[in-house]
Amino acid sequence: MFETLIRGATIVNAEGFERRDIGITGGRIAALVAPGETASARTVIDAAGAYLLPGxxxxxxxxxxxxxxxxxxxxxxxxxxxxxxxxxxxxxxxxxxxxxxxxxxxxxxxxxxxxxxxxxxxxxxxxxxxxxxxxxxxxxxxxxxxxxxxxxxxxxxxxxxxxxxxxxxxxxxxxxxxxxxxxxxxxxxxxxxxxxxxxxxxxxxxxxxxxxxxxxxxxxxxxxxxxxxxxxxxxxxxxxxxxxxxxxxxxxxxxxxxxxxxxxxxxxxxxxxxxxxxxxxxxxxxxxxxxxxxxxxxxxxxxxxxxxxxxxxxxxxxxxxxxxxxxxxxxxxxxxxxxxxxxxxxxxxxxxxxxxxxxxxxxFGLGRRKGKIAAGCDADILILDPRQSSTIANSDQVSRAGYTPFDGWTVQARLTSVFLRGREIVHEGKLIGPKVGNIITRES
Structure with a gap:
């Protein structure tokens, strides 16, 4: 049993698109599960119609x-x-x-x-x-x-x-x-x-x-x-x-x-x-x-x-x-x-x-754990909904600079969730939960 299962979406890696569900355990991607294959998890996330990108x-x-x-x-x-x-x-x-x-x-x-x-x-x-x-x-x-x-x-x-x-x-x-x-x-x-x-x-x-x-x-x-x-x-x-x-x-x-x-x-x-x-x-x-x-x-x-x-x-x-x-x-x-x-x-x-x-x-020496959706990698995952649009606005910026040069631009997709090592840290544009980021170093 996985801790979390994200199902119904299309995975996007640098090599292309793949229809797979993602099983997550211990902060890492435990397996990529074929659609329809039996899998159970304590938490199941339905991401049907969305794209899953690596963080x-x-x-x-x-x-x-x-x-x-x-x-x-x-x-x-x-x-x-x-x-x-x-x-x-x-x-x-x-x-x-x-x-x-x-x-x-x-x-x-x-x-x-x-x-x-x-x-x-x-x-x-x-x-x-x-x-x-x-x-x-x-x-x-x-x-x-x-x-x-x-x-x-x-x-x-x-x-x-x-x-x-x-x-x-x-x-x-x-x-x-x-x-x-x-x-x-x-x-x-x-x-x-x-x-x-x-x-x-x-x-x-x-x-x-x-x-x-x-x-x-x-x-x-x-x-x-x-x-x-x-x-x-x-x-x-x-x-x-x-x-x-x-x-x-x-x-x-x-x-x-x-x-x-x-x-x-x-x-x-x-x-x-x-x-x-x-x-x-x-x-x-x-x-x-x-x-x-x-x-x-x-x-x-x-x-x-x-x-x-x-x-x-x-x-x-x-x-x-x-x-x-x-x-x-x-x-x-x-x-x-x-x-x-x-x-x-x-x-x-x-x-x-x-x-x-x-x-x-x-x-930059992080390729064994970051940058792709694959078994063994950190479960840093973005859920991107292509059926929605999103607009960049100065008023939404949380950097202390308080602006963006892209203010007013609209794109045909919306980021709905962000996962860091299997934990959802952003949901519907809002930060949730405590600070769980780590300082990481170059792989030996």
Missing amino acids: LVDAHAHLREPGLTHKEDFSSGTHAAALGGVTTVLDMPTDEPWTATAEQLADKMAMAEGRIHVDVGLQTVVSRDLSLIPRLLDLAPVSFELFTADVPDDFLFATLDAVAEALKAFTGAETLIGISPGDQSILVGSTMRDGSGSIAAFQASRPPLAEASGIARALAAACMAETRIHVRQINSELGVEAWSRLRGMADASVETTPQNLFFTAQDYETQGANLKASPPLRSPHDVDALRAALSAGLIDIVATDHAPHAPAEKAAPYAAFADIPGGMPGLQTLLQAMLKLVDEGLIELPDLVRLCARNPAER
Whole structure:
């Protein structure tokens, strides 16, 4: 006898659709049961006509704790994630202080215990002190993050030589290094040429050329060091071209974000500060190229870069557009934004699962328990009703940012239940029960 049986629905994995019922015991999927096969459980959930998706894995989010909790914290950020069907959040290390030492990582792990609504994996930053890496590896963070532009000097690897030396420190290690592609020389040079503080000056400081250069350097360095890398959000045609031509050089994956698949630089005119982030939004031509790459399978992961700020921070006056705090919320809207792409015919539901569940789970060392509906995996399950529609609204957002750039958008599906390790944590859009999320680490 199972503890829970979800019956009558169609399972959606990255490989396709399958009609099976799901038996759950001990927080894991115990079996996939053929329709009509006799099975009993203490709790039976009738999901006839619905789709069952694995809980989403957001590989790029900023929960803002410690030190920046006026923007977001573990509780509010994972509340947003749960409502959006993201059952695993991979938290970036750029808080205050940045998570750069084993002590800081251990403290952050302890800080989150008992305060998170979904599972959270922590990522740590590569500092210029490479001697810190071995002790960090002992704690099995889901990834390390290496920055090549636009960060404090202690964490800046501005040259190809510096990137290569840093990656060599990971040769032979079972981990993944995330790299944000940029070029500090272009950022500095463009700023010197145009100090006007305009939106155009911000865009010029982080052009597609910088993205393409960062991608090429990352792949060459990873090839030399024989390390596994993940290239953070790309959004330009030139970046896509560099990636498509060079990606075979190394063991590498790449991500983009929902906002980069929908918005262009023209949208700064209407949403302004709320859309300010790095990389800057690009031209319609770039968005078309990125969408084509997504449809063609050249993009491995879609993640949110959830980066909320207090509303007063976004609304305050700044001398330059570049000074506006960068980032926007996204955890609560990842599923709906991706469903919009399904509605448009750019991708299909199995692609959504591949991009936002299976691939991030496998790439970040969680593939044995997350990212798919299969026997032995954690029972992180979404019930999605395609017979209903849902509308994204600012008023429904629980992130402390209090808004979404997708306000007013409607998609032809509705998330009705979210399960984390077999326990229903969201029902009909409302959080239910206690905080049962765990801190998770990279699989050995």
